[in-house]
Amino acid sequence: MSGNLLIAQSGGPTAVINSSVCGIIDEAKQSGKIRGIYGAINGILGVLNEQITDLRQEEPSTLSNLRKTPSAALGSCRYKLNDNDYSRVMEVFQAHGISFFLYAGGNDSMDTARKVADLAAERKLDLKVMGVPKTIDNDLLATDHSPGYGSVARFNAIAVRDAGLDTQAMYTSDVVKVIETMGRDTGWVTASTALGRDGEDSAPHLIYLPERPFRTADFLADVKAVYDRLKRVVVCVCEGLKDENGEFVRASKTAIDTDKFGHAQAVGVGDYLVGLISENLRVKARCDRPGTIQRVSMAHASQIDLAEAYKVGQVAISNAIQGESGKMVTLMRKGTDPYECETGLVDLEKVALKTRMVPNEFINKSSNFVSDAFLRYARPLIGGPLPEYAHLKKQTLQRVLGAWSR
Amino acid sequence: MSGNLLIAQSGGPTAVINSSVCGIIDEAKQSGKIRGIYGAINGILGVLNEQITDLRQEEPSTLSNLRKTPSAALGSCRYKLNDNDYSRVMEVFQAHGISFFLYAGGNDSMDTARKVADLAAERKLDLKVMGVPKTIDNDLLATDHSPGYGSVARFNAIAVRDAGLDTQAMYTSDVVKVIETMGRDTGWVTASTALGRDGEDSAPHLIYLPERPFRTADFLADVKAVYDRLKRVVVCVCEGLKDENGEFVRASKTAIDTDKFGHAQAVGVGDYLVGLISENLRVKARCDRPGTIQRVSMAHASQIDLAEAYKVGQVAISNAIQGESGKMVTLMRKGTDPYECETGLVDLEKVALKTRMVPNEFINKSSNFVSDAFLRYARPLIGGPLPEYAHLKKQTLQRVLGAWSR
Numbered sequence: 001m002s003g004n005l006l007i008a009q010s011g012g013p014t015a016v017i018n019s020s021v022c023g024i025i026d027e028a029k030q031s032g033k034i035r036g037i038y039g040a041i042n043g044i045l046g047v048l049n050e051q052i053t054d055l056r057q058e059e060p061s062t063l064s065n066l067r068k069t070p071s072a073a074l075g076s077c078r079y080k081l082n083d084n085d086y087s088r089v090m091e092v093f094q095a096h097g098i099s100f101f102l103y104a105g106g107n108d109s110m111d112t113a114r115k116v117a118d119l120a121a122e123r124k125l126d127l128k129v130m131g132v133p134k135t136i137d138n139d140l141l142a143t144d145h146s147p148g149y150g151s152v153a154r155f156n157a158i159a160v161r162d163a164g165l166d167t168q169a170m171y172t173s174d175v176v177k178v179i180e181t182m183g184r185d186t187g188w189v190t191a192s193t194a195l196g197r198d199g200e201d202s203a204p205h206l207i208y209l210p211e212r213p214f215r216t217a218d219f220l221a222d223v224k225a226v227y228d229r230l231k232r233v234v235v236c237v238c239e240g241l242k243d244e245n246g247e248f249v250r251a252s253k254t255a256i257d258t259d260k261f262g263h264a265q266a267v268g269v270g271d272y273l274v275g276l277i278s279e280n281l282r283v284k285a286r287c288d289r290p291g292t293i294q295r296v297s298m299a300h301a302s303q304i305d306l307a308e309a310y311k312v313g314q315v316a317i318s319n320a321i322q323g324e325s326g327k328m329v330t331l332m333r334k335g336t337d338p339y340e341c342e343t344g345l346v347d348l349e350k351v352a353l354k355t356r357m358v359p360n361e362f363i364n365k366s367s368n369f370v371s372d373a374f375l376r377y378a379r380p381l382i383g384g385p386l387p388e389y390a391h392l393k394k395q396t397l398q399r400v401l402g403a404w405s406r
Numbered sequence: 407m408s409g410n411l412l413i414a415q416s417g418g419p420t421a422v423i424n425s426s427v428c429g430i431i432d433e434a435k436q437s438g439k440i441r442g443i444y445g446a447i448n449g450i451l452g453v454l455n456e457q458i459t460d461l462r463q464e465e466p467s468t469l470s471n472l473r474k475t476p477s478a479a480l481g482s483c484r485y486k487l488n489d490n491d492y493s494r495v496m497e498v499f500q501a502h503g504i505s506f507f508l509y510a511g512g513n514d515s516m517d518t519a520r521k522v523a524d525l526a527a528e529r530k531l532d533l534k535v536m537g538v539p540k541t542i543d544n545d546l547l548a549t550d551h552s553p554g555y556g557s558v559a560r561f562n563a564i565a566v567r568d569a570g571l572d573t574q575a576m577y578t579s580d581v582v583k584v585i586e587t588m589g590r591d592t593g594w595v596t597a598s599t600a601l602g603r604d605g606e607d608s609a610p611h612l613i614y615l616p617e618r619p620f621r622t623a624d625f626l627a628d629v630k631a632v633y634d635r636l637k638r639v640v641v642c643v644c645e646g647l648k649d650e651n652g653e654f655v656r657a658s659k660t661a662i663d664t665d666k667f668g669h670a671q672a673v674g675v676g677d678y679l680v681g682l683i684s685e686n687l688r689v690k691a692r693c694d695r696p697g698t699i700q701r702v703s704m705a706h707a708s709q710i711d712l713a714e715a716y717k718v719g720q721v722a723i724s725n726a727i728q729g730e731s732g733k734m735v736t737l738m739r740k741g742t743d744p745y746e747c748e749t750g751l752v753d754l755e756k757v758a759l760k761t762r763m764v765p766n767e768f769i770n771k772s773s774n775f776v777s778d779a780f781l782r783y784a785r786p787l788i789g790g791p792l793p794e795y796a797h798l799k800k801q802t803l804q805r806v807l808g809a810w811s812r
Binding site: 009012013018038039041042045050051052053054055057058062063065066068069070071072073074075076077078079095096158159162163165166167168169170173177179267268271286287288289290291292293295297298299300387388389390391392393394395396397399 | 415418419424444447448451456457459460463464468469471472474475476477479480481482484485502564565568569572573575576579585673674677692693694695696697698699701703704705706793794796797798799800801802803805
């Protein structure tokens with residue numbers, strides 16, 4: 001027995017981050033090398049506040065059910081540590097005999113993990129620190145993709161296909177649908193909406209990513225062209241779209257408006273574009289914004305993503321036990337058809353605070369859709385084909401001779 | 407063979423309206439009494455435009471797959487017929503030898519069906535007209551519930567439970583989540599979000615229905631009380647909330663704002679309430695609005711709803727063949743535990759253009775949640791229990807004596 005393990009979850013929840021925790025716990029137990037298996041309540045805040053729970057006290061069935069449970073079961077946070085905080089973290093680790101600290105999160109969390117690892121090395125402490133990748137945004141460097149992404153991609157592929165069928169049925173009254181996805185500064189999540197398209201005419205028809213500056217005139221021309229061809233348009237946009245000046249595409253710079261009582265009003269990019277379309281093209285438009293529902297939808301979780309999230313947890317603790325520290329587990333694709341993926345390790349400093357944008361080759365020339373290369377990249381991650389739907393041929397009848405009464 | 411059958415779908419799509427079409431087709435084929443089985447493209451507009459398809463030309467596998475396919479496969483519409491239109495409808499029916507017209511829709515569509523039935527009777531035509539109930543809004547009179555409702559209720563129960571776990575994990579940074587549901591003038595859809603709650607402290611904490619006038623001061627006091635108790639709040643609201651003057655709860659009376667370029671901006675009730683909360687309670691709030699995604703989510707379809715939608719289709723055509731006309735099929739509950747339901751018939755004039763509100767006994771005294779009676783009513787309709795999630799006990803550790811290095 002070489003000491004106690006502390007696990008913490010950080011940043012936005014996903015459908016699979018609990019699978020990573022389960023992978024860590026299972027491997028830690030199986031190794032026979034770990035004494036206490038602890039969890040920090042609400043990420044690094046749980047360390048600062050000394051709210052730490054003993055995961056060996058949980059029922060085995062509860063722990064295995066984590067693989068079917070979305071969001072972050074230990075609680076998460078968005079908190080940037082200051083210098084005093086780091087001293088407090090080290091003090092709490094020492095008090096609880098922590099020899100292994102595993103932090104599941106995105107690029108901000110990897111920076112926290114890096115600093116803890118550096119301090120441990122500096123002070124020559126017996127503390128191994130490993131990063132477990134997690135983000136629906138898929139914006140971590142040095143890994144082919146991030147656990148969490150395949151599931152949000154599957155949600156968006158299915159939801160946009162469904163919402164596209166809705167628009168197809170209702171286009172005689174509701175003409176344009178804008179669907180706003182998450183993704184912050186990168187377009188990976190928005191791009192995944194293309195994975196549900198099963199033909200030239202099916203949704204989504206247009207996709208706008210924050211990797212390209214948003215130009216109103218181009219956008220309206222794109223929407224009009226699809227409308228002229230199909231009489232309906234489904235547009236997917238990232239919450240973080242910016243214009244050529246680097247400002248968020250919103251109703252105003254402050255993204256705030258005031259109503260008759262003087263109350264502040266936030267207007268998101270999707271609603272803003274609905275206004276633009278209604279005003280300029282004089283057609284009825286609406287906006288769907290699933291928000292946090294997209295990142296925690298267990299019904300749409302990708303089987304591949306679930307399995308990989310579990311695996312990166314196992315690999316993180318097994319490497320820590322073998323003496324590794326200051327690294328994040330990565331996913332390295334070995335093949336796309338058939339899909340094959342191995343794990344690797346990368347220095348935390350190579351991923352901390354860095355952002356991987358959607359590369360040029362994944363975006364089409366008109367900057368209004370993804371490329372085939374993106375579809376090849378992302379398709380395996382959503383864990384198998386989408387459910388098959390019926391498509392009626394709908395050949396229309398000519399008038400037939402038929403007696404009214406027989 | 408007694409003539410041709412024409413099927414049409416109307417109003418907003420659902421996860422199960424294609425199941426009703428499948429039920430009609432299967433029963434029509436099996437009866438041996440129907441010659442042509444036709445579908446109108448885009449509801450009654452397909453009749454006016456004489457866009458009619460021969461459903462006997464579709465593959466049997468395509469037709470059976472309709473039961474797994476959301477939205478309205480024949481296309482739908484929102485169109486109110488004028489007097490000239492009715493003449494045109496009768497002319498097209500006559501030209502195509504239509505003896506049976508089955509219209510799947512809500513209370514507006516039942517009015518259209520009623521008028522067609524009345525005209526047929528007046529002119530002594532051999533034309534039987536039947537209404538097939540369909541609406542996620544669950545606002546049809548004379549039926550225990552409407553096909554489409556069980557599935558949107560299951561979506562909302564699961565999505566709000568998931569989004570509640572998300573808020574529970576992230577409450578240290580995102581405190582309040584407002585989830586805006588569909589439902590128009592009635593609160594049935596919003597009420598269904600309560601079906602995912604598995605304890606006093608779990609989401610949703612507050613529910614506001616359009617059956618009660620919205621009062622800002624009460625709302626803010628309700629949110630603050632939950633926040634003071636739990637440090638997080640999940641609020642579900644109906645898109646159609648109105649204030650004491652009967653005006654929509656929005657940023658302004660016109661529900662429109664103008665940005666710096668003079669573009670119109672729509673602000674929905676959810677975003678409006680986020681503004682109210684941020685401004686008054688000084689906590690971070692956000693709004694999720696799944697929009698049309700909620701009504702066509704096949705991954706969340708209720709098995710009971712799917713089966714009942716198919717059944718009402720069968721019953722509609724079999725009654726028409728037996729000579730019934732001018733009726734809508736109803737669902738009559740015979741028991742709740744165990745759940746048991748039979749079909750009946752009601753005159754179309756008793757449901758046309760009428761709206762069933764959520765009754766008083768389904769709303770709590772504070773007008774900020776549903777009652778247990780509602781939960782008993784609605785629970786069977788979502789087709790079985792929700793997936794089981796893990797709940798960690800999270801008992802926190804006291805400091806333990808432990809050497810830093812061993």
